[in-house]
Amino acid sequence: MAFRKFLYILPFMVLLGVFAYYPLYGWVYAFYDYTPPIPLSKSEFVGFKWFHSLVENQVKIDQLLQVIKNTFGISGLGLLFSWLPMVFAIFLAEIKSIRFRKFIQTVTTLPNFISWVLVYSLAFSMFSSEGIVNGMLSQFGLIDSPVLLLQKSDNVWLTMWMWTTWKALGWSAILYIAAIMGIDESLYEAARVDGATRMQVIRHVVIPNMLPTYFVLLMLQVASFLNNGLEQYFVFQNAFNKETIQVLDLYVYNLAMGGGSYSVSVAISMLKSLISVILLFSVNGLSKLTRGESIV
Amino acid sequence: MTTRTTDKLITALIYTLFSLFALICVYPFYSIIINTISANDISARGEIVFYPKQIHFQNYIDVFKIPGLADAALISLGRTVIGTSLTVGASAFLGFMFSQTDMWGRKFWYRFTVITMFFNAGIIPWYLTMRSLHLTNNFLAYILPTIVAPFFVILVKTFVESTPKELQQAASIDGAGTMTIFFRVMLPICKPILATVAIFAAVDQWNAFQDTLLLMTDSNLYSLQFILYNYINQASSLSTMVNLQNAGSTTIASLATKQTTTSIRMTVTIIVVAPILLVYPIFQRFFVKGIMIGAVKG
Numbered sequence: 183m184a185f186r187k188f189l190y191i192l193p194f195m196v197l198l199g200v201f202a203y204y205p206l207y208g209w210v211y212a213f214y215d216y217t218p219p220i221p222l223s224k225s226e227f228v229g230f231k232w233f234h235s236l237v238e239n240q241v242k243i244d245q246l247l248q249v250i251k252n253t254f255g256i257s258g259l260g261l262l263f264s265w266l267p268m269v270f271a272i273f274l275a276e277i278k279s280i281r282f283r284k285f286i287q288t289v290t291t292l293p294n295f296i297s298w299v300l301v302y303s304l305a306f307s308m309f310s311s312e313g314i315v316n317g318m319l320s321q322f323g324l325i326d327s328p329v330l331l332l333q334k335s336d337n338v339w340l341t342m343w344m345w346t347t348w349k350a351l352g353w354s355a356i357l358y359i360a361a362i363m364g365i366d367e368s369l370y371e372a373a374r375v376d377g378a379t380r381m382q383v384i385r386h387v388v389i390p391n392m393l394p395t396y397f398v399l400l401m402l403q404v405a406s407f408l409n410n411g412l413e414q415y416f417v418f419q420n421a422f423n424k425e426t427i428q429v430l431d432l433y434v435y436n437l438a439m440g441g442g443s444y445s446v447s448v449a450i451s452m453l454k455s456l457i458s459v460i461l462l463f464s465v466n467g468l469s470k471l472t473r474g475e476s477i478v
Numbered sequence: 479m480t481t482r483t484t485d486k487l488i489t490a491l492i493y494t495l496f497s498l499f500a501l502i503c504v505y506p507f508y509s510i511i512i513n514t515i516s517a518n519d520i521s522a523r524g525e526i527v528f529y530p531k532q533i534h535f536q537n538y539i540d541v542f543k544i545p546g547l548a549d550a551a552l553i554s555l556g557r558t559v560i561g562t563s564l565t566v567g568a569s570a571f572l573g574f575m576f577s578q579t580d581m582w583g584r585k586f587w588y589r590f591t592v593i594t595m596f597f598n599a600g601i602i603p604w605y606l607t608m609r610s611l612h613l614t615n616n617f618l619a620y621i622l623p624t625i626v627a628p629f630f631v632i633l634v635k636t637f638v639e640s641t642p643k644e645l646q647q648a649a650s651i652d653g654a655g656t657m658t659i660f661f662r663v664m665l666p667i668c669k670p671i672l673a674t675v676a677i678f679a680a681v682d683q684w685n686a687f688q689d690t691l692l693l694m695t696d697s698n699l700y701s702l703q704f705i706l707y708n709y710i711n712q713a714s715s716l717s718t719m720v721n722l723q724n725a726g727s728t729t730i731a732s733l734a735t736k737q738t739t740t741s742i743r744m745t746v747t748i749i750v751v752a753p754i755l756l757v758y759p760i761f762q763r764f765f766v767k768g769i770m771i772g773a774v775k776g
Contacts, residue, residue, distance in 0.1 A: 186656075188583060188587070190656065191581075194571075201626075205598070205604040208604065208606045273492050276488075296751055300703075300747065302707075302710065303746075304747065306710055307513075307743065316524070317522070317525075380485055380488065434600065438602045438605075444606065448602050451602050459597055
């Protein structure tokens with residue numbers, strides 16, 4: 183009976199094996215001189231050549247460093263402002279009118295459910311040279327020629343962070359809202375009896391109760407430091423901002439699908455995945471040490 | 479007295495800031511919608527800010543003259559319907575099975591499933607293996623990889639474990655097998671969590687872009703998202719084409735309905751986002767519950 187139950191789930195485990203585990207086999211491409219259409223079986227085994235090639239001359243080192251800088255810059259900004267959803271939730275909970283609170287929550291969660299292509303399309307419709315914002319500005323006589331907001335190469339990290347925040351802030355706050363709702367009512371009462379002001383209640387009752395949630399989410403964010411994802415940066419990239427928008431995920435894509443350098447791309451991909459797993463284990467270990475609880 | 483004044487000040491500040499952010503969240507959608515239904519020449523001059531002027535719906539008729547748009551809508555709809563049903567079914571079944579303590583190797587297989595949330599081989603190795611499996615330019619590539627979704631399995635499992643054990647035991651004593659218990663007892667009880675899973679899965683399918691980008695070169699398999707991305711970059715040639723088609727017909731294209739690069743782009747944007755905007759108010763109440771069930775597990 184116990185084994186028959188396992189047989190029921192076997193087909194699904196096979197699916198998982200094929201689509202989640204088998205791609206790891208794709209890492210072998212990093213050790214071959216693979217150029218399509220020549221199949222892998224006829225490609226030459228080159229060992230760690232591609233890994234060495236990443237740092238073989240100054241030009242390549244500089245390029246990789248720029249990509250790493252972008253990744254660190256954008257992920258770093260995310261970490262720096264990782265407290266925003268918590269603050270969002272705290273102040274949202276301060277709103278007394280339930281209808282207004284629900285309305286704000288509904289409206290600010292909406293952007294989370296649209297794709298990055300749509301975000302880009304909205305951005306384009308609003309901010310391109312013939313977009314709505316430029317139209318309004320010239321309509322009111324504020325500018326003579328359109329401002330090219332999407333083609334600037336400076337402040338790309340910041341604008342990317344702003345789009346991420348616009349899309350995800352309301353959604354990320356939900357977990358904290360759940361945490362606030364879980365706070366024992368008697369704690370509030372005790373604070374009020376002691377004559378605590380609103381700010382004091384937030385500081386001494388609400389925030390301490392949210393810190394465990396914040397800590398777990400922060401650790402997960404650290405663990406995915408190198409994984410910015412591809413879509414956002416792919417859709418927002420153009421000839422003008424390529425230098426500063428190329429994060430590791432986008433760089434890997436551009437190398438392979440744009441430049442045909444599959445093997446180098448897989449080599450970087452592999453390093454990235456390995457470092458990510460190490461990061462995950464590290465933060466998990468850190469969590470066990472400091473809180474006595476693992477996060478994954 | 480002073481604390482009360484600061485209290486009021488804080489309240490005012492909170493209301494203002496939240497209202498502002500809410501406005502920033504909805505205005506882009508609102509602004510584009512009113513621009514697509516206003517006269518195109520007025521819209522192009524940037525005069526549509528608060529409300530539409532000279533309302534017409536010609537844009538929405540015209541964009542479907544662009545070849546490929548209707549087909550892409552069908553592909554997106556197809557993958558959403560088929561993919562979502564299979565994902566919901568698989569998540570329900572696996573969530574239920576992983577709650578069966580007497581299953582052979584339960585702990586191992588549950589870990590085997592959950593751990594895939596935290597690592598991946600990378601997009602290019604994934605692309606290369608998908609290609610070796612002949613899943614490029616193949617509709618199945620939209621469906622098969624999404625069937626087993628660990629996060630949804632966790633959601634269902636947590637839910638099943640929160641239901642009273644006696645239900646399953648009673649059914650088991652009455653002689654019901656695993657499958658009967660699943661279909662007759664658990665499935666009806668799990669409806670709320672399955673609704674949440676269905677919403678998440680459907681939104682994921684509808685919004686998916688990366689798989690088309692990596693795997694599909696056959697334009698018959700392009701999804702709406704992908705086609706929208708292409709349109710953003712080549713809308714000028716499309717507007718010319720639609721205008722030429724209209725010029726041949728009996729209706730005289732006035733300036734108000736003449737397609738511009740922007741009108742085409744905005745109209746397609748609204749068509750792609752419309753399903754989300756339409757179902758969002760309905761599903762909004764489901765996902766808050768759903769994500770909280772997930773949060774309890776942590």
